[in-house]
Amino acid sequence: MGEAIVITSGKGGVGKTTTSANLGTSLAILGKKVCLVDTDIGLRNLDVVMGLENRIIYDLVDVVEGRCKTHQALVKDKRFDDLLYLLPAAQTSDKNAVTPEQMHKLIGDLKQDYDYIIIDCPAGIEQGYKNAVAGADKAIVVTTPEVSAVRDADRIIGLLEKEEGMEAPKLVINRIRSHMVKNGEMLDIDDITTHLSIDLIGIVVDDDQVIKASNQGEPIALDPNNRASVAYRNIARRILGESIPLKPLDEEPKGLVAKLKKFFGVR
Amino acid sequence: MSNKLLPNANVIIKGTKEGLTLHLDDSCSFDMLLEELEAKLSANMKAPENKPSISVRVHTGYRYLTEQQESRLRDIIAAKKTFKIEGIQSNVITIDEAKSQREASEITSMAAVIRSGQVIEVPGDLLLIGDVNPGGQVSAGGNIFILGALKGIAHAGKYGKLDSVIAASVMKPSQIRIGDYLNGAPEPNSEEQSGMECAYVDNGQIIIDRLQILKRIRPNLNRFEGGF
Structure with a gap:
């Protein structure tokens, strides 16, 4: 029996889809059987980020309305041997094509066959959000260090806390720019966590490679040397229960000794 | 209570420094009370014009007045132009009010x-x-x-x-x-x-x-x- 995790944020454009794609990929790298579910009906793009767009035959609405079997609609990611699947959203319907009850049943069925179901939630708090959280056991709230994103995250956390049977949501802070935080021009991690008062599960730095990778349909988590990739993989390991310390930012060592040590490669 | 001994003593008028206090008996019927009030106020009060109005406090004892009853009571007293109602007091309130x-x-x-x-x-x-x-x-x-x-x-x-x-x-x-x-x-x-x-x-x-x-x-x- 698997676990369903919804990735949500309230505000649009903070990186829900990127986070979903990379957490799914990271969990698959760690050997878990994962199914990604895109619930952004009408505005699907998880398939694009995963590079699986041209292999879609059926979609979420087809499954819910019984036009196909669930396994027929699942798109297999060939980069992983039978570990990563995607259930794409429909592009031709809207959010009202599915009800929370139908989603609950669908996710319940998927949980039989997969270790983790990652549900990519649409922006907003309307029907699409309600569908996305309906079947979820856990929630991850994504925010960026902007006042507007934090405000919307706060609203979403309030709504998630009212959901029955849902564990306390966890927080991912996305797109941290270390130099702006250091100059005090950006909300820092402490500001955000005290404000939202939920557990932090990961911090992802802003990195141009993330955009490049998702444009190519190759989630950044596939690149083992990227900073953002390491952050996503660490989140995945924390989901699995490993305790990995949260490093606030990649701090440059200070002082002459530290600089010399760095120069000579001594840690 | 002493007023029980007297016939037609369901309404007792008392004068205080602030004005008049009407003590209304709480065991007779409400209609009787109104009748007597009407009679007493008409009989006793022949106040001259252009005098300042007298403030009146009403005390209903353990009688609970519904909104309708209260407005009827106010109408009767207000009909006598010289009176101004300061307040209606009662020893009882409903459970809802208490809550x-x-x-x-x-x-x-x-x-x-x-x-x-x-x-x-x-x-x-x-x-x-x-x-x-x-x-x-x-x-x-x-x-x-x-x-x-x-x-x-x-x-x-x-x-x-x-x-x-x-x-x-x-x-x-x-x-x-x-x-x-x-x-x-x-x-x-x-x-x-x-x-x-x-x-x-x-x-x-x-x-x-x-x-x-x-x-x-x-x-x-x-x-x-x-x-x-």
Whole structure:
């Protein structure tokens, strides 16, 4: 029996889809059987980020309305041997094509066959959000260090806390720019966590490679040397229960000794 | 009661310094009471014109008056032009009234973070153990005490109780309301203010000050009943 995790944020454009794609990929790298579910009906793009767009035959609405079997609609990611699947959203319907009850049943069925179901939630708090959280056991709230994103995250956390049977949501802070935080021009991690008062599960730095990778349909988590990739993989390991310390930012060592040590490669 | 001995003594008129008090018997029927009241007021009161009106207090004993009965009573007294009703008193209230009175004097405590979009409303005082985040709102018929940061909206004395106060460990509200008065975010210099603060109404405007002055300006907050 698997676990369903919804990735949500309230505000649009903070990186829900990127986070979903990379957490799914990271969990698959760690050997878990994962199914990604895109619930952004009408505005699907998880398939694009995963590079699986041209292999879609059926979609979420087809499954819910019984036009196909669930396994027929699942798109297999060939980069992983039978570990990563995607259930794409429909592009031709809207959010009202599915009800929370139908989603609950669908996710319940998927949980039989997969270790983790990652549900990519649409922006907003309307029907699409309600569908996305309906079947979820856990929630991850994504925010960026902007006042507007934090405000919307706060609203979403309030709504998630009212959901029955849902564990306390966890927080991912996305797109941290270390130099702006250091100059005090950006909300820092402490500001955000005290404000939202939920557990932090990961911090992802802003990195141009993330955009490049998702444009190519190759989630950044596939690149083992990227900073953002390491952050996503660490989140995945924390989901699995490993305790990995949260490093606030990649701090440059200070002082002459530290600089010399760095120069000579001594840690 | 002595008036029981006399016939037609369901209405007793007493004069006080403030005016007249009508004691209405609570064991006779309401219609009898009205009849007698009508008769007594007409018989006794032949007050001359252009005299200041006499204020009248009505005491109904253990009789419960419905709204309809009360308005009939008021009509009869008001028909005599020289009278002005100051108030109608009764020894009894309904269970609903009693409940709402008790609720209005109760302190409701809750441990929660009031997040954006959430609204908490209590009839009496509110004791919140947690923060009010921006976009969140708490309102109370009485006082609001927040053991945490107030960064959203707080509305005390919602039904017009202007002596209500708002106290918070960290006072950084987006808006404060007490009764009908309203105050936007306090000036940024309050950054220096560390420690707890409170808001109250003074001379028609909301003032934010350190918590300790409440003891002086709102002694009614003191509910401690016991010797020391």
